[in-house]
Amino acid sequence: MRVSDKHNKITQAAVKVFARKGFFNARISDIAKEAKVADGTIYLYFNNKYDILISLFEDEIGKIILQVKNHLETLSDPQAKLMFFAQNHLHLLEDKKDLAEVLQMELRQSNEFMKEYRNTKFIEYINIISAIIHEGQNLGVFNKDIAPGIAKRAIFGALDEMSRLWILDNDPQYTIEKTAEQVCNLFLKGMLADQNTSSPPISS
Amino acid sequence: MRVSDKHNKITQAAVKVFARKGFFNARISDIAKEAKVADGTIYLYFNNKYDILISLFEDEIGKIILQVKNHLETLSDPQAKLMFFAQNHLHLLEDKKDLAEVLQMELRQSNEFMKEYRNTKFIEYINIISAIIHEGQNLGVFNKDIAPGIAKRAIFGALDEMSRLWILDNDPQYTIEKTAEQVCNLFLKGMLADQNTSSPPISS
DNA sequence: TCCATTAATGAATAGCTATTCATAATTATT
DNA sequence: AATAATTATGAATAGCTATTCATTAATGGA
Numbered sequence: 001m002r003v004s005d006k007h008n009k010i011t012q013a014a015v016k017v018f019a020r021k022g023f024f025n026a027r028i029s030d031i032a033k034e035a036k037v038a039d040g041t042i043y044l045y046f047n048n049k050y051d052i053l054i055s056l057f058e059d060e061i062g063k064i065i066l067q068v069k070n071h072l073e074t075l076s077d078p079q080a081k082l083m084f085f086a087q088n089h090l091h092l093l094e095d096k097k098d099l100a101e102v103l104q105m106e107l108r109q110s111n112e113f114m115k116e117y118r119n120t121k122f123i124e125y126i127n128i129i130s131a132i133i134h135e136g137q138n139l140g141v142f143n144k145d146i147a148p149g150i151a152k153r154a155i156f157g158a159l160d161e162m163s164r165l166w167i168l169d170n171d172p173q174y175t176i177e178k179t180a181e182q183v184c185n186l187f188l189k190g191m192l193a194d195q196n197t198s199s200p201p202i203s204s
Numbered sequence: 205m206r207v208s209d210k211h212n213k214i215t216q217a218a219v220k221v222f223a224r225k226g227f228f229n230a231r232i233s234d235i236a237k238e239a240k241v242a243d244g245t246i247y248l249y250f251n252n253k254y255d256i257l258i259s260l261f262e263d264e265i266g267k268i269i270l271q272v273k274n275h276l277e278t279l280s281d282p283q284a285k286l287m288f289f290a291q292n293h294l295h296l297l298e299d300k301k302d303l304a305e306v307l308q309m310e311l312r313q314s315n316e317f318m319k320e321y322r323n324t325k326f327i328e329y330i331n332i333i334s335a336i337i338h339e340g341q342n343l344g345v346f347n348k349d350i351a352p353g354i355a356k357r358a359i360f361g362a363l364d365e366m367s368r369l370w371i372l373d374n375d376p377q378y379t380i381e382k383t384a385e386q387v388c389n390l391f392l393k394g395m396l397a398d399q400n401t402s403s404p405p406i407s408s
Numbered sequence: 409t410c411c412a413t414t415a416a417t418g419a420a421t422a423g424c425t426a427t428t429c430a431t432a433a434t435t436a437t438t
Numbered sequence: 439a440a441t442a443a444t445t446a447t448g449a450a451t452a453g454c455t456a457t458t459c460a461t462t463a464a465t466g467g468a
Contacts, residue, residue: 038417141396187395189396192345194347
């Protein structure tokens, strides 16, 4: 068995256990049992419990970034790119439910975590959005008044909140496609009714 | 000293400590020291550590909801209402930094927490947004295609992500007002450039 | 097959901290 | 002032679990 196999086995087990119990409530022995290795074996591949979490992020988000960037290169329309990003982000919920839960819950875990660990991959992921916006502005498709640095966060936050809804709520009223579409339209067209439409008189 | 005083003293101490160390890393003795009471005293007012967190949410979010709803009644324009909500939410960061951090970090803590505890106050808070949207749609100001149930989450998520940015980043490039304005405009007008504006030819 | 090297095991350690409860202090009642 | 009732204290308990490390197993070269 190659080293990488065991490393990966433990990572995948950690994803499951962290998703199920949360980082702090997860025991090393839980992860070991899930990975079918001895408790001590974990320490041959990771420095400590915390290190498992960090590695997990870097590895898994890294993979996702690659996939997304690859696919975005096949698209040219910024609107389509944004829509793809949203769809893809929300689809992670189906394809990698456990991972999505861990990213959801643990990424914004206790202060220490986020403050000490400048999670570069996460920032790289969000920056995909601002790159799309920038491009759209240069092409004249997107309004130049938009601050990409704010919009990228707003869009990610919105998608992220949608994820939370799904993870916590087992009775989603909308499909993923429908939701991604709604969110994208919200950000593209806004909520204001078309000005050319005659608006009824405002009462009260 | 009235009972409520000590209860409140402990709550306020817990807010500080949770904000500083996160729920799991916070020790009861930390909270006790901060509140200047004995460790055991805490158990005269709360059932356990977890109970402190829950009470804290209900109490503090409850207060905020009251304030927000009161002020919203003085406004009639849905756009203005939305703007107020956004401004107010982001201003919590200045006025109640510790509380904001706790809500930020701990509200979306481990699964068990969110799944078991149907935090009613939190839902009530978010529903303020959907009420505004609904009203706007009835008045013809907001597009009726918008699903308030999705939009409320998207808007909250966006604001929430902005909060995170501030909490983690000590060098914000934008003021709170500016950010609230950007986010609201994003949701009101969208990102698409005005159609009547002549758009340059698309290259590539 | 034998030896050396590497990998894996899991029981024991060591440290931590939520919670309890016997005791003490305070407050109210007679 | 004496007693009762309430409130507060903080040291001790009890339980938990990350990490270590002496031991065992597996691997591969000679």
